[in-house]
Amino acid sequence: MSAGIRVGTRGSALAMTQTTTVAERVSELARLPYELVRVRTEGDVLKGSLSQIGGTGVFVAALRDALLEERCDVAVHSLKDLPTLPAPGLTVASVPEREDVRDALCARDSLTLATLPDGARVGTGSPRRAAQLRSARPGLDVVDIRGNVDTRLGRVAGLVPGAPGDLDAVVLAAAGLRRLGREAAITELIDPDVMLPAAGQGALAIECRESEATPGVREALAAYDHLPTRLAVTAERAVLLQLEAGCAAPIGALARLQGNILALEAVVCSTDGRSMIRLTRSAPATDAVAAAQLGLDLAEELLAAGAADIAPLNG
Numbered sequence: 001m002s003a004g005i006r007v008g009t010r011g012s013a014l015a016m017t018q019t020t021t022v023a024e025r026v027s028e029l030a031r032l033p034y035e036l037v038r039v040r041t042e043g044d045v046l047k048g049s050l051s052q053i054g055g056t057g058v059f060v061a062a063l064r065d066a067l068l069e070e071r072c073d074v075a076v077h078s079l080k081d082l083p084t085l086p087a088p089g090l091t092v093a094s095v096p097e098r099e100d101v102r103d104a105l106c107a108r109d110s111l112t113l114a115t116l117p118d119g120a121r122v123g124t125g126s127p128r129r130a131a132q133l134r135s136a137r138p139g140l141d142v143v144d145i146r147g148n149v150d151t152r153l154g155r156v157a158g159l160v161p162g163a164p165g166d167l168d169a170v171v172l173a174a175a176g177l178r179r180l181g182r183e184a185a186i187t188e189l190i191d192p193d194v195m196l197p198a199a200g201q202g203a204l205a206i207e208c209r210e211s212e213a214t215p216g217v218r219e220a221l222a223a224y225d226h227l228p229t230r231l232a233v234t235a236e237r238a239v240l241l242q243l244e245a246g247c248a249a250p251i252g253a254l255a256r257l258q259g260n261i262l263a264l265e266a267v268v269c270s271t272d273g274r275s276m277i278r279l280t281r282s283a284p285a286t287d288a289v290a291a292a293q294l295g296l297d298l299a300e301e302l303l304a305a306g307a308a309d310i311a312p313l314n315g
């Protein structure tokens, strides 16, 4: 591996910017050069709605194969796209500090959730966002869309010059918009009290082979790890794991560390947004084991409150 660190990435603009930032930092910490290796994933190839394709990890499987087949040495994922089950032979060696966790409304004419008129067409491909949108504003017409960030922004009337603009707004992750330099399209950062983000939203995961032994690489990844972020996303993902929920399930989870207390909030929604179970639980958490236990405990509370009856958990 004298050529340096081969960093696997999807080809989308978001993946490329995220991966380049990570590759530069890891290369600096490890004092080794890097090269990007583009990997095509099933999620980039299929055209249907994401909620139609279903299953976990459409964006991730090809990157994991590339790691296992030694076509690359590290892979950068959006943590919220990473299946909760670990891949044999691989390890998440680093979770860098998280970006903004919130969902962002990008609307025409500076409109917000409060000022969008009844009947306004709001696009999202996420059942979690759709359900919480319907709950916050039952009069909205929620439209299932997919495509990369710029394709989605282009569907908002008047937002991108020359683009069709058949929608009044779309909802996207603030983190992705920031990383792409598209922050100006945001008309409202949606308060997590109104829309709880997906588990792991705004965070990245850097995966490598368990057997990775190039001097400096594992150390660099460990140095790039951010413990408060790792604890938070560990608790959030434990909720999904315990609910046996797929990536398309209408579930939100957000953990925040205050001192050594981890406060975890999770929501399970019915698809129509009419029923919703939202619970909070806190515990001291200074390691990943305690963080995971908090998530498992909250998931049990959600199930006891009837979560499995209102939502298609493993859809």
Ligand SMILES: NCc1[nH]cc(CCC(=O)O)c1CC(=O)O
Binding pocket: 078, 079, 080, 081, 171, 172, 173, 174, 175, 176, 200, 201, 202, 203, 204
């Ligand atoms: N599922 C697609 C995806 N995966 C990660 C992000 C955004 C960046 C992040 O959450 O870290 C997005 C786009 C979006 O939800 O708007």
